[in-house]
Amino acid sequence: MTDTAPRPTLEAVAARAGVSRATVSRVVNGGDGVRDILVERVRKAVDELGYVPNQAARSLVTRRHDAIAVVVAEPETRVFADPFFALQLRGISKELTAHDNQLVLLLTEGRDDHARVGRYLAGGHVDGALVFSLHLDDPLPELIQRAGIPTVFGGRPGWSGDRRAVVYVDSDNRGGARDAVRHLAGLGRTRIAHITGALDQTSAADRLDGYRDVMVDADPRLIAEADFTPAGGERAMRELLERCPDVDAVFAANDLMASGALRVLRASGRRIPDDVAVIGFDDMLPVAEQTDPPLTTVRQDIEEMGRLMARLLLRGLDRGAPSEGVGAPPSSVVLPTTLVRRGSA
Numbered sequence: 001m002t003d004t005a006p007r008p009t010l011e012a013v014a015a016r017a018g019v020s021r022a023t024v025s026r027v028v029n030g031g032d033g034v035r036d037i038l039v040e041r042v043r044k045a046v047d048e049l050g051y052v053p054n055q056a057a058r059s060l061v062t063r064r065h066d067a068i069a070v071v072v073a074e075p076e077t078r079v080f081a082d083p084f085f086a087l088q089l090r091g092i093s094k095e096l097t098a099h100d101n102q103l104v105l106l107l108t109e110g111r112d113d114h115a116r117v118g119r120y121l122a123g124g125h126v127d128g129a130l131v132f133s134l135h136l137d138d139p140l141p142e143l144i145q146r147a148g149i150p151t152v153f154g155g156r157p158g159w160s161g162d163r164r165a166v167v168y169v170d171s172d173n174r175g176g177a178r179d180a181v182r183h184l185a186g187l188g189r190t191r192i193a194h195i196t197g198a199l200d201q202t203s204a205a206d207r208l209d210g211y212r213d214v215m216v217d218a219d220p221r222l223i224a225e226a227d228f229t230p231a232g233g234e235r236a237m238r239e240l241l242e243r244c245p246d247v248d249a250v251f252a253a254n255d256l257m258a259s260g261a262l263r264v265l266r267a268s269g270r271r272i273p274d275d276v277a278v279i280g281f282d283d284m285l286p287v288a289e290q291t292d293p294p295l296t297t298v299r300q301d302i303e304e305m306g307r308l309m310a311r312l313l314l315r316g317l318d319r320g321a322p323s324e325g326v327g328a329p330p331s332s333v334v335l336p337t338t339l340v341r342r343g344s345a
Contacts, residue, residue: 154305
């Protein structure tokens, strides 16, 4: 073992700056009422000594922990296998880092995990929560409401009733789905199938509604429910080929399911896009650009969604700080989507 130098103390900073310990504490912990010239002297002493403020003491002054819980209502096997979550977490992390906040990742595998997350959020460890990938029967919204912490949701919440002011960030799922199906119809395709995501999530339900907006009289056999995974896309595509072998186009509710559908179509001898055109949703480049052929898809800016979620939450927290004054509360945001044409349709 090697000896380490003692950590600089508030008293050492005060002595270097020529001010009282109380003045140093107010400066480094975000308090008010210190003259600018003294603030500069304290900051210079902090830099020279390498002083790191005690977070617990800082929290007592600011009533902020500078930590945000990111709650993903999915098991870890799904979160770490699906690039959608990596992109959204990257956007959140970039925004929180830019504002010197820590990201605390919480995942839910089952009901016991929901209770654990609820206890953690109610325990005063974080300033707020970012929550996404909710399912309709998910108890998390109720647990978060009980915890009483500011929250921004990723995706339009699916519960009914106006239980509280809800702020969320979403993409135009229904409009993007309409664009995809209209494009397929414009190619002259008439037997257009849809592979849905998990219909207990609003994104999947909205994309199904967008499909139905265009395919008003579609054969119900052309709709196959899946779960946003590649394996789910494969299963759904096999079902569609068994029920409707004359299918000539497929709109899948995400890129991962579209990639699974492409594999099944190729294995069945169908040529893409000559025999069957395929469109996905998300435009996740690690998936869309590596399928064979490259995937035509509906682009939503997943990383920007994460950034906006974090930005709205931090803005709401700052609005509640006395030094920030009172401004308009943050509002929900729905981002536009864009059809990206590649080789599959």
